[in-house]
Structures are given as structure tokens and as C-alpha cells.
Amino acid sequence: MSFHRIILTVNGSTEQVDVPGNMTLLQMLREKLALTGTKNGCAAGECGACTVLMNGEPVNSCMVLAAECDGAEIVTVEGLAQDGQLDIVQQTIIDEGGVQCGFCTPGMLISARALLNRNPSPTEAEIREALVGNLCRCTGYARIISAVKAAAEATQ
Amino acid sequence: MINPHPGLPELDYIKPASLEEASKFLAAHAGEAKPFMGGTDCFVRLRDGAWELKYLVDVKGLDGTNTITFDSQKGLIIGAAVPMNQVISHPDIVKNYPLLSEAARTVASYQLRNRATIVGNICNASPAGDTTGACIVLGGVLNVFGPKGKRTEPLSSFFKGPGKTVLEAGDIVTSISFPLPPNGAVGRYIKLGRNMLSDLSIVGVTVLGYPDKTTKSGYRFKIALASVAPTPLVPTQAEELLAEKAISEETIMEAAQAAMDAATPIDDVRGSARYRKYMVRNLTRQALTDVWKKLTE
Ligand SMILES: Cc1cc2nc3c(=O)[nH]c(=O)nc-3n(C[C@H](O)[C@H](O)[C@H](O)COP(=O)(O)OP(=O)(O)OC[C@H]3O[C@@H](n4cnc5c(N)ncnc54)[C@H](O)[C@@H]3O)c2cc1C
Ligand code: FES
Ligand code: FES
Numbered sequence: 001m002s003f004h005r006i007i008l009t010v011n012g013s014t015e016q017v018d019v020p021g022n023m024t025l026l027q028m029l030r031e032k033l034a035l036t037g038t039k040n041g042c043a044a045g046e047c048g049a050c051t052v053l054m055n056g057e058p059v060n061s062c063m064v065l066a067a068e069c070d071g072a073e074i075v076t077v078e079g080l081a082q083d084g085q086l087d088i089v090q091q092t093i094i095d096e097g098g099v100q101c102g103f104c105t106p107g108m109l110i111s112a113r114a115l116l117n118r119n120p121s122p123t124e125a126e127i128r129e130a131l132v133g134n135l136c137r138c139t140g141y142a143r144i145i146s147a148v149k150a151a152a153e154a155t156q
Numbered sequence: 157m158i159n160p161h162p163g164l165p166e167l168d169y170i171k172p173a174s175l176e177e178a179s180k181f182l183a184a185h186a187g188e189a190k191p192f193m194g195g196t197d198c199f200v201r202l203r204d205g206a207w208e209l210k211y212l213v214d215v216k217g218l219d220g221t222n223t224i225t226f227d228s229q230k231g232l233i234i235g236a237a238v239p240m241n242q243v244i245s246h247p248d249i250v251k252n253y254p255l256l257s258e259a260a261r262t263v264a265s266y267q268l269r270n271r272a273t274i275v276g277n278i279c280n281a282s283p284a285g286d287t288t289g290a291c292i293v294l295g296g297v298l299n300v301f302g303p304k305g306k307r308t309e310p311l312s313s314f315f316k317g318p319g320k321t322v323l324e325a326g327d328i329v330t331s332i333s334f335p336l337p338p339n340g341a342v343g344r345y346i347k348l349g350r351n352m353l354s355d356l357s358i359v360g361v362t363v364l365g366y367p368d369k370t371t372k373s374g375y376r377f378k379i380a381l382a383s384v385a386p387t388p389l390v391p392t393q394a395e396e397l398l399a400e401k402a403i404s405e406e407t408i409m410e411a412a413q414a415a416m417d418a419a420t421p422i423d424d425v426r427g428s429a430r431y432r433k434y435m436v437r438n439l440t441r442q443a444l445t446d447v448w449k450k451l452t453e
Contacts, residue, residue: 002168019177020166021167022163022165022168022169023169024162024164024199041205042202045196045264048265051267056397057270058266058267058270058273059270060267063194063199063268063271064195065212067171114266132265133265133268135263
């Protein structure tokens, strides 16, 4: 099998990685770069646990080939905090109790961050629509949604 | 043991530098190579073992596949690689082809729509494709680059069966073109899923209606049905009825019944054939009524 050499930015640092053609971005992040914050829930685009930002937009990293990421800019949950300071959605999801087992949380945080980037003051319906691709088996969503609301309010 | 997190089977990723190169490669490796855009259908098929391929050929970013262009004289061209979220929010599409935005918005999730494309939805040739109906009723035509050069394929003769189209090895769809929408056109897409958002449709009904002096009723309605036949279905009898008879609640009901009669759905995990049949009637009636109300407002 042939390998592809790709150069990309992950959480602000430049990485050079050799990847086989069938490796997904999710596998590359977890297995080549040891960024295990991004989770593998379904490997089929359904659950959103693998959500990362690719060139500023959220994508299911299980549905992107690593080889497609040459030149891309990726942000994972590990890249949300800046200078030791949590992102506001990370803080509010803790404050509101929006985390139980935590498996959905990294993807949830990335989707929430992406929503607030494109729409700083979303309605509840807009929050629900933006998070429709992020499944949570524990919380019942209510506290996650209030966390996103609180994050939006805190940044007004 | 069942592996809950299977990866993609071994295959190679090919990124050609031009359409010619991509087309030649695909033609030379017929049966073992496929083109892909977002990959949201391809990857699932490969992982499930439904497809065995040696190569996935990335045709994003080649000549004109990345852009949306609108011309108030000629109409709209959506590049094959344009992700659905860009279609949904593009100002010219929201203004002139809102039905396309409405339909695309019902597909999966925001994340998935950053990868999934309209052309991928069409080429996948699933009868459940949510944007296919809108593309059919809006008169979409595919621009194809193939081994013998460029050609166009109208959607009316494009689908041959579930997952089957007229495309042959080496054919690459570069974009989809739409004529200007008819004056005063109003569209509606109703998707019945198992939940409010994000699931594949049990039944999907697309309707486009507009005033038309050449018909007896003074209106023309275009209808496309999803998930109720082996291919996206146009119930022509229902359309003809609505062109012939004065539009009223009764005519709409009669047309909805004709749509139900045309549907040949199957039982599957999302719904029974019988349920689907009745929902075709009810949702066609609802979509026609919604459009009719707006046309006469
Ligand atoms: C979790 C999940 C949820 C989904 N939900 C929905 C939904 O709600 N509604 C819906 O309609 N679909 C849904 N889908 C299916 C899929 O996302 C859509 O069909 C999507 O539009 C496919 O676009 P793509 O660019 O990803 O296609 P790809 O996977 O890249 O390609 C699809 C097919 O088209 C062919 N193809 C692609 N590009 C070209 C080209 N340029 N020329 C010739 N052939 C080409 C490929 O070879 C393949 O056969 C879902 C998929 C997943 C994984
Ligand atoms: S692991 Fe990617 S969507 Fe579930
Ligand atoms: S907290 Fe457990 S899945 Fe969301």
C-alpha cells in the first residue's frame, strides 16, 4: 500500500504525517498524533463524537480521509483552550453540568464552538439544529443546550 | 467477533491534477475505482463491505467544480464539489431557488453537510436522496466530463435503479445547471423521517408550482417523490391532472391519490409499504395545498 505525505496544521502546530490511503482523519488524529480527545463512536457519520474543525468548519473526522487533509487547518477539542484558559463553552458545560460520561463532549464542544463562531447569539431552536449531529446517551441534552446558551450570553 | 469500529478497507487515494487525468484513470480502472466528492455515501458503502474498490479518486477542486455561479439571464450552476451548507446559505440560491436550500437543509447534520454535496446525492442514485426531487422539479441538468469529452445529462433520464445511473466508467459530473425558475414559482419539500431532523426519509414529497398560461388550469405543478420507488419518482398523471382541471381542494385530492397510485414502495426498517403509500397521498396533498395557498395569496 502506498503512503501519502501530508503537511497540515493541528491546533496551531505544523505536522508532517505519512498516511495510508484508507486512513481517516479520525484515525490519524488518534493513532498518529495521539490526540485521543476526538472520539470514535460509530465511524459512520452518525454520532458526531469525532467532530473537529477543518478550515474553520465542523466535519465528522471519521468521514474525511487523512490524505485529503494536505494543507488543512484542523482544530480538535485539545485546541479549544488558549493559554491555559478554557474556551467559554468548555467552562459553561462544566458549570451547567452538561457532562456525564463525557464521550460525546469533545464533539459537542466543537459543534457548539462552530455554531457560536457563525452565530454568536443563537436561539434555542438554532442550538438544537446545530447539535443534531451530536448524539448524547447520558444527559438528555437539556444541560448541554443551557450551557451553549450561557456561553452565548457570556460573550455578548 | 464483530468489530464495532471498522476502518475503511485497504484502498488507495488518488488525487488527479485534471479532469482528463481523472477520467482516464477511472476508465482504465472500471470496476475497481470510483470518483468521490464528500465521500459520505462512498465511505459507508466501503466500510460495510457493499463495495470493494482499489481506488477512490478525489475529483474535488478540478475545473469549475468548486464554485456557485448565478446569472440573472441564464440561471444557476452549482459545482459538483460545493458542500451542501454553501448551497443552503448562498444568497442567490436563497433568493431565487429557495426550494434547493429547503431540501438540502433536511439532509443529515450540519457537520455532514460540510462534506455532502448535491451532485453526490444525485449520483448516489438513492431513491431517498433529499435534494434529488428539488433538482428534478427545477429542471436540473448535469454537466458531465467523460472519456469522449463533455456532455449534458438531464435528470429526467438519469436514474436507472437504486444506485444505478446512466454514468459510465470515466464519467465525472462537474456541475449541475438550472434554468431560471419559472416566474412566480413556489416550492415545498416535505420530508417524513423517524425524527424531526437528520434521518433518511420514509417518504419525501417535492412540489414546485407556478402560473402557466398554456395549461387549462392556468398553473403547472411539478412533483417528485422520494423513497417510494426504485428511483426518484415523478407522478406524471398527478401533474397532468393539475394542468387540466381547475385547481380546487378536490383536484388536489385527486392528484394526491394519483401520486399514491404511482408509488411502488417497499417495506423496510423505516416504514412499511402500506404506510408509505398513504403518506404519499397525505403529504402530496399537504405540499400541493401549501404551494397553492402561496400561489393565490
Ligand atoms: C450519517 C449520514 C446521514 C445521511 N443522511 C442523509 C439524509 O438525511 N438525506 C440524504 O439525502 N442523504 C443522506 N445521507 C447520504 C449522503 O450524505 C448524501 O447522499 C450526500 O449528498 C452524498 O454526497 P457526497 O458528496 O458525500 O457523495 P460521495 O459519497 O462522494 O459520492 C456518492 C456517489 O456519487 C458518485 N459521485 C460522487 N461525485 C461524483 C462525480 N463528480 N461524478 C460522478 N459520480 C460521482 C460516487 O462515486 C458515489 O457513487 C447520509 C449519509 C450519512 C453518512
Ligand atoms: S465517529 Fe464519526 S460520526 Fe460517529
Ligand atoms: S455525556 Fe455521555 S454521551 Fe453525552
